[in-house]
Amino acid sequence: MNKIYTRTKTIQADKVSGFCPGCMHSTVIKLIGEVLEELNVVDKAACVLGIGCCGLHMDYIAYDNTTAPHGRACAVATGMKRTNPDSLVFTYQGDGDFASIGLAESMSAANRGENITVIFINNGIYGMTGGQMAPTTLVGMKATTAPKGRDPKEHGYPMHMCEILNQLTAPYYLERTSCNTPANVNKTKAAIKKAFQNQLDGKGFSMVEIVTGCPTNWGLDALRSLDFIEEKMLPEYPLGVIRDRSKEEA
Amino acid sequence: MARVFMKGTEAVAEAAVRAGCRFFAGYPITPQNEVPEYLSRRLPEVGGVFVQGESEVASINMVYGAASAGTRSMTSSSSPGIALKSEGISYCAAARVPMVYANFARGGPGVGSIQPAQQDYLQATKASGNGGFRMPVLAPATVQEAVDLTVKAFDWADRDRTPVLLLADGVIGTMMEPVVLPEPKSDEEVAAIKESKKSWACIGHELDYAHRAWIQPGNWSTLVMQQCNEEAAAMYESWKDEAMVEEYRTEDAEIILTAYGICGRIAKSAVNLLRAEGIKAGMVRPITVYPFPEAAYDRLDYTKVKAILDVEMSIPALFVEDVKAAVKGRCPIETCLCSGGNIMSREAVIEAAKKLVEG
Numbered sequence: 096m097n098k099i100y101t102r103t104k105t106i107q108a109d110k111v112s113g114f115c116p117g118c119m120h121s122t123v124i125k126l127i128g129e130v131l132e133e134l135n136v137v138d139k140a141a142c143v144l145g146i147g148c149c150g151l152h153m154d155y156i157a158y159d160n161t162t163a164p165h166g167r168a169c170a171v172a173t174g175m176k177r178t179n180p181d182s183l184v185f186t187y188q189g190d191g192d193f194a195s196i197g198l199a200e201s202m203s204a205a206n207r208g209e210n211i212t213v214i215f216i217n218n219g220i221y222g223m224t225g226g227q228m229a230p231t232t233l234v235g236m237k238a239t240t241a242p243k244g245r246d247p248k249e250h251g252y253p254m255h256m257c258e259i260l261n262q263l264t265a266p267y268y269l270e271r272t273s274c275n276t277p278a279n280v281n282k283t284k285a286a287i288k289k290a291f292q293n294q295l296d297g298k299g300f301s302m303v304e305i306v307t308g309c310p311t312n313w314g315l316d317a318l319r320s321l322d323f324i325e326e327k328m329l330p331e332y333p334l335g336v337i338r339d340r341s342k343e344e345a
Numbered sequence: 346m347a348r349v350f351m352k353g354t355e356a357v358a359e360a361a362v363r364a365g366c367r368f369f370a371g372y373p374i375t376p377q378n379e380v381p382e383y384l385s386r387r388l389p390e391v392g393g394v395f396v397q398g399e400s401e402v403a404s405i406n407m408v409y410g411a412a413s414a415g416t417r418s419m420t421s422s423s424s425p426g427i428a429l430k431s432e433g434i435s436y437c438a439a440a441r442v443p444m445v446y447a448n449f450a451r452g453g454p455g456v457g458s459i460q461p462a463q464q465d466y467l468q469a470t471k472a473s474g475n476g477g478f479r480m481p482v483l484a485p486a487t488v489q490e491a492v493d494l495t496v497k498a499f500d501w502a503d504r505d506r507t508p509v510l511l512l513a514d515g516v517i518g519t520m521m522e523p524v525v526l527p528e529p530k531s532d533e534e535v536a537a538i539k540e541s542k543k544s545w546a547c548i549g550h551e552l553d554y555a556h557r558a559w560i561q562p563g564n565w566s567t568l569v570m571q572q573c574n575e576e577a578a579a580m581y582e583s584w585k586d587e588a589m590v591e592e593y594r595t596e597d598a599e600i601i602l603t604a605y606g607i608c609g610r611i612a613k614s615a616v617n618l619l620r621a622e623g624i625k626a627g628m629v630r631p632i633t634v635y636p637f638p639e640a641a642y643d644r645l646d647y648t649k650v651k652a653i654l655d656v657e658m659s660i661p662a663l664f665v666e667d668v669k670a671a672v673k674g675r676c677p678i679e680t681c682l683c684s685g686g687n688i689m690s691r692e693a694v695i696e697a698a699k700k701l702v703e704g
Contacts, residue, residue: 173396174414
């Protein structure tokens with residue numbers, strides 16, 4: 096029998112994922128690894144991790160990585176890429192990291208059109224610290240710091256980072272995907288591949304926002320969190336390509 | 346090399362370029378704006394990169410990124426801006442990322458004043474960020490010394506993979522003086538420095554689990570974290586032998602002025618005038634304020650020294666705490682202070698010294 100599927104070599108063979116059941120970080124990290132291998136750029140990869148669950152895989156990925164102070168990944172990636180243009184520099188950040196504490200660094204790197212790639216995980220909540228309200232938390236959704244649910248009068252509304260960055264001129268590619276179905280997993284992989292290829296081609300700032308679940312802090316089991324993504328998250332965060340300058344160039 | 350007439354900020358910037366610095370990120374703040382301005386035109390001439398960060402916070406983190414990837418990198422700021430960088434400095438210390446930053450200190454606390462001060466002493470030498478780390482802190486008293494220490498800072502940073510602080514002040518930064526600049530490193534030398542960091546730099550490596558670059562400002566394992574701190578502590582201990590100090594006319598001195606940075610220069614001038622009046626004055630000026638040159642205070646002849654006068658542009662006195670720890674009660678210590686952006690007056694120092702002599 097032919098072996099048609101193997102685990103990506105970019106995840107160390109003897110290491111075990113530390114993510115909760117139903118968490119999609121492991122899915123996305125696997126996709127990143129597969130794309131790095133398919134593009135033959137593992138030896139160029141320099142990953143800047145955010146703070147939070149998005150940094151939990153530092154121990155078992157096999158490519159170069161560092162951890163930025165909370166929210167500063169896009170600034171760290173800027174310094175890295177500007178001085179080493181041949182490296183493939185990408186950040187891996189959650190919504191608290193990218194869209195709350197790191198808003199200035201995220202917006203400014205995008206506005207400069209830095210030739211980096213951002214993998215942005217949006218699960219609408221702070222995971223590692225235990226379910227506090229995020230800038231992406233849905234209206235009415237409960238969090239440990241919003242026990243009655245997010246109330247727009249007090250907390251404002253969920254932030255749509257793809258659409259916000261789409262107001263800037265410089266970004267080259269902005270796409271929102273999810274990993275809630277096999278088809279969406281495939282689309283996410285294609286988007287990551289495109290975002291990395293853009294950087295290799297010197298096109299500038301690319302971001303893939305991936306809508307994922309956090310069963311542990313949503314208080315749902317893995318299957319019901321898939322329903323929650325479909326029924327609640329995706330209407331708020333519609334999937335698709337928000338910006339693709341290559342289409343305008345064509 | 347020929348002497349040139351340069352402003353302190355620009356001289357430090359040029360010295361950095363000549364020392365092989367090829368990345369600078371910074372944010373405007375008085376009184377050090379000439380550093381980013383100068384480097385924005387100078388660095389591209391040598392194939393380097395200048396970025397105006399969106400904040401002090403972003404700037405130090407750009408330096409963290411560039412230095413993590415093996416490039417000699419620098420940022421500069423002044424007191425409130427340095428405070429904003431403190432998290433990033435702590436990350437560099439934890440992840441053992443070599444980088445240099447300069448503080449052209451101004452009045453504080455808070456936004457303080459834009460004029461020169463030495464109010465950042467404790468921040469610089471005791472707690473430049475969370476987590477209890479140390480780093481070399483070099484305090485120039487002249488523009489020439491600022492140039493020389495800038496070069497030393499880059500070498501020290503790379504040798505030990507540590508942040509190094511050039512602790513200057515608004516006087517050193519804004520004053521023009523003749524300086525001899527170092528020979529610039531050639532492109533080949535700069536490339537060789539970067540090449541020497543390739544094994545650990547976060548730039549991409551062949552797939553090999555044992556040899557990926559892993560630049561982490563912490564560790565999930567408490568045991569590993571403790572081990573990292575033990576190694577760092579041993580490194581700090583080893584620096585004690587590298588403390589630098591200027592001891593001036595101390596052999597027969599009955600009164601010792603002690604000061605660092607620009608106050609050291611004013612104190613030295615006061616020593617000469619006191620000597621002209623027959624008062625046996627001397628000076629101890631730490632050049633590294635961390636590691637602190639305690640041995641220089643041990644070398645004083647306490648059978649002769651009646652008192653030590655601590656001279657600093659800070660109220661409350663801060664530097665005096667390290668002086669007290671070094672003197673260990675062997676003679677009385679008095680202070681001569683100013684603050685708020687006022688520059689120490691030589692006359693005030695002389696007057697305070699005379700009072701001490703008279704008892």
